[in-house]
Every structure is written in structure tokens, then in C-alpha cells.
Amino acid sequence: MANVHLRDLNIRLGGKDIIRGLDLQVAPGEFLVLLGPSGCGKSTLLHSIAGLVEPASGAIEIGGRDMTDAEPSERGIGMVFQSYALYPTMTVEANMSFGLRIAGTPKDEIRRRVARAASMLQLDALLSRKPAQLSGGQRQRVAIGRALVREARVFLFDEPLSNLDAKLRAELRRELKLLHQALGSTMIYVTHDQVEAMTLASRIVVMDRGHIQQVGTPAEVYERPANRFVAGFLGAPPMAFIDGAIDAAGRLRAGAIELAPRAEGMGPAPGPVVLGVRPEHVAIGDGPLRAEVTLVEPMGNHQVVWLRTMGAGGNALGALVHDARVFAPGQQVAFGIDASRVSLFDPQDGRRL
Amino acid sequence: MTGPLHQGAIEPALAPAVQPLREPARGRTRRRRWSPARIGIYVFLLSAAAFFLLPLYAMIVTSLKPMDEIRRGGILALPQAWTLEPWRQAWSGVCTGAACEGIRGGFLNSVWITVPSTLLAIAIGAVNGYALSFWRPRGANILFGILLAGAFVPVQVMIYPLVRVMALAGIFGSLPAIVLVHLVFGMPVMTLLFRNYYAGVPHELFQAARIDGGGFWRIFLQVMLPMSLPILVVAAIMQVTGVWNDYILGLVFAGRDNLPMTVELNNVINTTTGTRQYNVDMAATILTALLPLALYFLSGRWFVRGIAAGAVKG
Numbered sequence: 001m002a003n004v005h006l007r008d009l010n011i012r013l014g015g016k017d018i019i020r021g022l023d024l025q026v027a028p029g030e031f032l033v034l035l036g037p038s039g040c041g042k043s044t045l046l047h048s049i050a051g052l053v054e055p056a057s058g059a060i061e062i063g064g065r066d067m068t069d070a071e072p073s074e075r076g077i078g079m080v081f082q083s084y085a086l087y088p089t090m091t092v093e094a095n096m097s098f099g100l101r102i103a104g105t106p107k108d109e110i111r112r113r114v115a116r117a118a119s120m121l122q123l124d125a126l127l128s129r130k131p132a133q134l135s136g137g138q139r140q141r142v143a144i145g146r147a148l149v150r151e152a153r154v155f156l157f158d159e160p161l162s163n164l165d166a167k168l169r170a171e172l173r174r175e176l177k178l179l180h181q182a183l184g185s186t187m188i189y190v191t192h193d194q195v196e197a198m199t200l201a202s203r204i205v206v207m208d209r210g211h212i213q214q215v216g217t218p219a220e221v222y223e224r225p226a227n228r229f230v231a232g233f234l235g236a237p238p239m240a241f242i243d244g245a246i247d248a249a250g251r252l253r254a255g256a257i258e259l260a261p262r263a264e265g266m267g268p269a270p271g272p273v274v275l276g277v278r279p280e281h282v283a284i285g286d287g288p289l290r291a292e293v294t295l296v297e298p299m300g301n302h303q304v305v306w307l308r309t310m311g312a313g314g315n316a317l318g319a320l321v322h323d324a325r326v327f328a329p330g331q332q333v334a335f336g337i338d339a340s341r342v343s344l345f346d347p348q349d350g351r352r353l
Numbered sequence: 354m355t356g357p358l359h360q361g362a363i364e365p366a367l368a369p370a371v372q373p374l375r376e377p378a379r380g381r382t383r384r385r386r387w388s389p390a391r392i393g394i395y396v397f398l399l400s401a402a403a404f405f406l407l408p409l410y411a412m413i414v415t416s417l418k419p420m421d422e423i424r425r426g427g428i429l430a431l432p433q434a435w436t437l438e439p440w441r442q443a444w445s446g447v448c449t450g451a452a453c454e455g456i457r458g459g460f461l462n463s464v465w466i467t468v469p470s471t472l473l474a475i476a477i478g479a480v481n482g483y484a485l486s487f488w489r490p491r492g493a494n495i496l497f498g499i500l501l502a503g504a505f506v507p508v509q510v511m512i513y514p515l516v517r518v519m520a521l522a523g524i525f526g527s528l529p530a531i532v533l534v535h536l537v538f539g540m541p542v543m544t545l546l547f548r549n550y551y552a553g554v555p556h557e558l559f560q561a562a563r564i565d566g567g568g569f570w571r572i573f574l575q576v577m578l579p580m581s582l583p584i585l586v587v588a589a590i591m592q593v594t595g596v597w598n599d600y601i602l603g604l605v606f607a608g609r610d611n612l613p614m615t616v617e618l619n620n621v622i623n624t625t626t627g628t629r630q631y632n633v634d635m636a637a638t639i640l641t642a643l644l645p646l647a648l649y650f651l652s653g654r655w656f657v658r659g660i661a662a663g664a665v666k667g
Binding site: 051052071072073077079081085086088089098099102103158 | 555563565575
């Protein structure tokens with residue numbers, strides 16, 4: 001268990017600024033997820049913590065020690081890669097013990113640690129197999145085991161579940177969470193999958209184009225997104241954005257939608273805003289607003305109903321329905337929006353108001 | 354009691370149900386074996402094979418005939434009096450210049466040249482390719498570009514400067530000289546082969562080994578080299594055939610005591626004194642070509658892969 005502290009980190013790759021002036025604190029025992037679209041710099045950031053990418057400037061502290069220029073093996077980290085990166089000519093056991101053998105760890109100690117990791121990951125029966133004889137899920141378990149055996153203070157995961165099929169991904173995701181609960185180690189996890197981020201993280205760092213957009217618990221990031229990018233990136237179906245304005249009385253008008261002033265505290269100043277509505281805050285059946293159903297997506301345990309508000313220049317928004325009501329495209333329905341749960345953004349810079 | 358009865362009852366019941374299903378399936382999937390197009394392909398392949406094999410056939414037949422039979426003509430006729438004497442002559446009796454000890458000495462010289470030239474070239478080429486692919490030292494691409502450009506310069510252009518350099522170093526006309534020359538000329542292709550092979554290895558594998566604490570040599574020897582068997586075989590085939598078949602470099606750099614088999618063969622065939630012994634010439638030629646031929650037959654699959662590796666990935 002160790003903390004990680006990144007200070008004013010700048011990373012350039014191939015003449016391009018990937019990360020600029022980034023500061024981040026990771027508390028000991030935290031499960032931190034770096035979330036963002038591909039190319040946002042999250043993997044590069046992880047590689048720089050691992051020592052595989054050299055930062056142009058700034059400092060990386062792990063466990064209170066400056067590790068900016070340290071070799072990857074000296075940093076007390078274990079890393080799990082998307083492509084598993086197992087040594088193809090070595091058995092599972094040799095794969096897991098490779099690092100310890102290099103470090104000159106005594107044989108008994110190696111055997112003890114490999115056995116412990118193998119039993120935690122249910123790999124006992126596979127120790128003498130080669131990676132080619134394993135399934136994708138087993139391979140990724142071995143890769144996790146290789147990090148476990150190192151008894152790393154910080155575990156780094158680089159999209160470890162992206163190569164697995166959906167069922168296995170959900171299974172291994174739960175195992176990872178259990179593993180974190182059992183070990184209590186610091187874990188930094190890179191993904192572009194918001195479900196992984198929401199379910200695993202104690203804190204999520206949302207990144208875009210080399211900058212941190214928001215840091216917070218999954219609930220914070222989801223409920224109170226700091227800007228339009230975060231709001232749009234998290235949530236499926238995504239949040240609907242509708243241009244509108246607030247009048248002098250504090251009423252919000254956005255297309256055909258009208259919302260009363262916020263009860264609690266101060267609303268934003270009058271002027272143009274962007275209204276953001278999550279589908280779960282749209283209730284079909286009761287409410288003053290009217291819309292036409294354009295599309296219905298049944299999901300089994302719920303359905304997503306897509307609406308277009310009535311009138312000229314109608315706006316599209318989705319709604320979640322958790323009962324068995326049947327909707328057909330073209331049908332007109334009444335709906336309401338939970339005004340206390342909507343997000344408002346500045347139309348210029350996209351910041352939350 | 355009911356178990357066996359049941360099985361007996363089920364099997365015949367299933368059989369007719371399966372049978373009619375299989376029949377049309379077999380009819381659909383079976384290909385007609387002798388369509389006109391197929392016959393055409395075989396005729397072409399067989400005549401092409403005959404065309405290319407005819408010289409080899411003539412060589413073998415001629416090498417097994419006594420001289421008077423050859424003088425009577427009929428180059429494709431089978432020998433009437435079979436003899437292995439020309440082969441014995443070629444191996445250990447024929448004159449190669451001043452000495453008359455056959456091309457046996459040339460064979461051994463070629464082995465002494467080929468073995469170190471192959472092993473060293475592969476070792477250095479593998480390390481080069483590994484370093485270029487994974488460690489990416491500063492200026493690696495420029496270095497690789499220069500190395501590749503070297504592969505396009507004709508060997509003949511380099512001979513005179515190399516002779517001067519070797520003479521200055523005092524090793525001209527020796528075994529180390531010829532091995533060094535083969536190393537230099539083999540290096541671009543060897544490096545290219547290994548670089549391209551390692552470029553296909555996921556970079557994450559290298560990064561994982563780095564996190565495990567592996568250094569330059571440990572990652573090379575314990576992670577990369579064990580998974581390089583296919584390309585090692587390809588490189589060995591290419592280098593062995595290249596070095597064994599070389600004539601001009603051996604003639605210039607090897608010195609009188611280390612002349613390779615190809616040079617000795619030329620001495621046998623171009624001897625101007627006495628009558629021309631065609632049967633011995635043929636036997637000596639086949640003997641010289643035997644090693645690359647054997648290598649090709651034993652590893653045809655790898656051989657093709659080596660050619661493809663150079664052609665597609667270059």
C-alpha cells in the first residue's frame with residue numbers, strides 16, 4: 001500500500017504534448033480509475049507512473065519517494081496489460097515467478113508467493129501450462145497473478161478487460177473488486193468503459209485531450225458532472241443536451257420544455273444555458289410536457305423510450321421506463337422532468353453552472 | 354436389464370434418420386477430381402517441372418557414365434556401363450590447379466567459412482534487430498536506414514576498398530578475413546529479418562519484462578530468443594545458402610589455403626590442360642551444390658517463409 005503523487009507532469013511523445021501540467025494525488029489503498037476516450041492520454045499517464053514513458057518535466061512520487069527517474073522494476077509496482085503480455089515460452093509458474101527470479105528471491109519464498117497468488121486466482125491446476133493452452137480469462141488471471149507475486153505497493157491496470165468477451169469481462173471485473181477488498185492495495189486502473197469505471201472505482205478521474213476534466217467518486221462524477229464533456233461521456237443512454245435560457249424570474253425555457261426555478265439555493269444568473277437531462281430523470285405519463293415517441297429499445301429489465309418534444313424544432317431526449325407499459329412510435333405521451341436533478345452548463349465553455 | 358435393451362432400440366432408430374441427411378451433403382461437397390481445368394494445371398506443372406529438372410537429370414546421368422560413352426553423344430541416354438569412378442575422382446583425385454586432391458579440401462574450407470559466418474551473423478543480427486525494435490536508441494531509424502542502404506550497394510563496388518582495409522589490418526587472405534566480409538555483407542538482411550520479426554512481437558511483452566526487472570541481455574536471452582525459433586531457422590537457411598554459394602568474395606578474400614568449394618570447382622572445370630572430363634566435372638558440380646540442395650529439401654517450408662519474410666515485410 002502506497003500513495004502516488006504526480007506533480008506538474010508534462011509528457012511529450014513524438015513531438016506532441018500528450019499530458020500538460022497534470023497534478024494528481026492517489027491515496028493509499030484507493031482504487032483510482034482513469035477514464036476517457038482513446039487518445040486522451042490516460043494510458044500514457046499510467047505508463048509514466050510505471051516508468052515505461054519518460055516525462056518531459058514534473059515529478060512522480062510513489063510511497064513518498066521521488067521515482068521520476070527510477071527504473072520500472074524499482075518502483076514497487078505491478079502492471080497488467082490489455083494484451084496479457086505473458087511470456088509465451090514460459091509456463092504459468094515461470095511467468096509469475098520471472099520477476100522474483102531476476103530479483104534473486106530465495107526459492108522457498110518464490111514457491112510460497114506463487115502458491116498464494118495461484119490459490120487466490122484459482123490457477124493452482126494450471127501452473128505447468130503454457131499461455132497458449134489457456135483461455136483469455138485464464139491468461140488475464142495469470143497476468144494479474146504476476147503482479148500479485150511481486151507484492152507490489154501499487155497495481156497498475158491498462159485496460160485489462162478490453163480483450164475479453166462481455167460475460168467474462170463482468171466476471172473478472174467482480175473478481176478484481178474482490179481482490180482489491182482482500183488486498184487493500186493502491187490500484188490505478190485505465191479504461192474507456194464507463195461501467196468498469198463506475199463499478200470498480202473509489203474515485204474516477206475523467207480525462208480528455210491530456211487534461212483532467214473531473215476527479216470524484218463515481219456518484220459525484222455521475223450526478224454532478226463538472227462540464228459537458230464529463231456529462232456526455234458518462235451515462236448510457238447519454239444525457240440529452242438542449243439549448244435554452246433562464247429568464248429574469250429564474251424560469252428555464254429550453255425548446256418546448258419549461259422548468260420552475262430551483263427551490264434550493266441560488267439558481268444561475270439569467271442568460272443562455274444548456275440543459276442536460278439524464279434519461280432516468282424523465283418520467284413518462286405524468287407531467288405538463290408532451291412529446292411523441294420516436295423509438296423504443298427494450299432492454300429486458302427496462303426499456304429506453306426515445307422522445308421528441310412537440311412543436312417546431314422539437315428536441316430529442318431519452319427516458320427510462322421500468323414497468324411493462326407498451327409504447328409505439330408515433331404515440332403521443334405526457335412527460336415530466338425532475339427539475340432538481342437536471343444539470344445546467346455554460347453554452348460557451350461547457351462548465352457546470 | 355433395460356439399459357442394453359434401450360441402446361439396441363435407439364441405434365437402428367437413429368441410423369435411418371441420419372443416413373438420408375448425409376447422402377446429399379456428400380454429393381454437394383465432393384469436388385470433381387478431373388475437370389479439364391485441373392488436367393490443364395497438371396500438364397503445365399509437369400512440363401514446367403520437366404523443363405527445370407532436365408539439366409539436373411543430364412548432370413546426374415553424365416556423372417555416372419565413363420568418358421567414351423559420353424563422347425558417343427546422347428546426353429539424355431541412361432548409362433550403359435554404370436560407374437562411380439567420376440564421383441571418387443571429383444571428391445579426392447581431380448586436379449584443382451597445382452594439387453590433385455579433389456574438391457574435398459574445398460568442401461572442408463567451405464564448412465570452416467560457413468559455420469562461423471552463419472553463427473556470428475545470426476547472433477549479431479538478432480541483437481541488432483532486438484535493440485532496434487525494443488530499445489529504440491537515439492538515431493535508430495537513421496542507423497537502420499544506412500544499414501539497409503548498404504544492402505543495395507553492389508558487392509563488387511566494395512571489393513577494392515575492403516581489400517585495402519584488410520591488408521592494412523594484416524588479415525588479408527585468411528579465414529578471419531573471409532568470415533568478416535561475409536558478416537559485413539550479411540548484416541543488413543540479418544538485421545532486417547530480426548527487426549521485422551520482433552516488430553511483430555507486442556511491445557507490452559517487452560514492457561512487462563522491464564517491470565519484472567529484466568535488463569537488455571536478460572530480456573533478449575530469456576524472453577525474446579526462446580520465441581525466435583522460426584526466424585532463427587529462416588536466418589540460418591538464408592545465410593548458409595548465401596555464404597556457401599558465394600564465389601567472388603571467397604576468391605578474393607579467403608587466401609590460397611581457405612578457398613571455398615565454389616572456387617575449387619571453378620578450378621576443376623576451367624583447367625585447360627589435358628582432356629576435358631565431363632563426368633568428373635558434373636560430379637564435382639553436384640557435390641558442390643549438394644549442401645544447399647539438401648538444406649532446401651529438408652526445410653522447404655521454412656525456406657519459402659524466409660523468402661516471404663523478406664519480400665512482404667521489407
